[in-house]
Amino acid sequence: MKNEKKRHEPPRLIGMVHLLPLPGTSGFDGDMAKIEARALADAETLTAAGFDAIMIENMGDMPFHTELGTAQIAAMASIATSVRRKTSLPLGINAAFNDYEAALAVAKCVGADFVRIQVFVDTVVYHGGIVHPCARDALDYRKSIGAEDVAIYADIQVKHTHLLASGIPLEETAKEAEKAGADAVVVTGAATGKPVSAALLETMDDLLDIPLLIGSGVNPENIGAQLARADGVIVGSSLKEGGLLQNPVSAELAKTFVAAARKTGSGRS
16 A cells, blocks of 8 residues: 555455345335345355455435434344344445434444445435535544444545536545545445546545545456555445346355456555
8 A cells, every 4th residue: 555644444345235125115025034134145145255344235225315214223233233243244334325323323333344424525416305514423423422443434426416516526525535534435436337437546546545445336347457546345236146236146246256356456556
């Protein structure tokens, strides 16, 4: 790593456990046992394939609200506890869309290692309305519950959103996230499964003194080039048959992905 200021070393390969629709959402079918069984199976598949960490996300709850309901949070905490008991890998929590309190609270209670916060320093518009930045509140809340050891991975100008004030350079947002206390910055393509451009990665690599993670579009064909400019990747759809998020993690695709990643160098230098 070229930057001596890094205060956190993220896992290199983070595999997603996408939860089926949780209680309190329109897609929930009443079967909590099925949701937990899928999550445990995906976690086992990722662990066996050689991933360095797992992140749990309530992906099945789309369309997202900015805050999770009580039933969603309870379900996520319950499932995350089961996953935590099943694997010793570092564990992350993503309470979509942008419920930093839920993510940090679940992480603290289940012994997770990091959270992903999609809107940390930006003000964005998404299908559910306007989302305001939460950096100060998230850091205060993290301290108030004694979760300072839970790292914050902050997206910048995250996929599926638009800046309320257009024209703000991504580089400016990245430095703001760093100054605001993010432990790592996450960059994404325009949508799920869309890769991040090499030019953007090079810019971020030169700019940041904290770790850089890629949050979309990484696959076995491009992971070498992507990891050459980043400290780690978060991967989900590339591990599913047909790229469909509702499908379980494929053992074959997960092993192929890890094998391709292990052939690459150590990342940013």
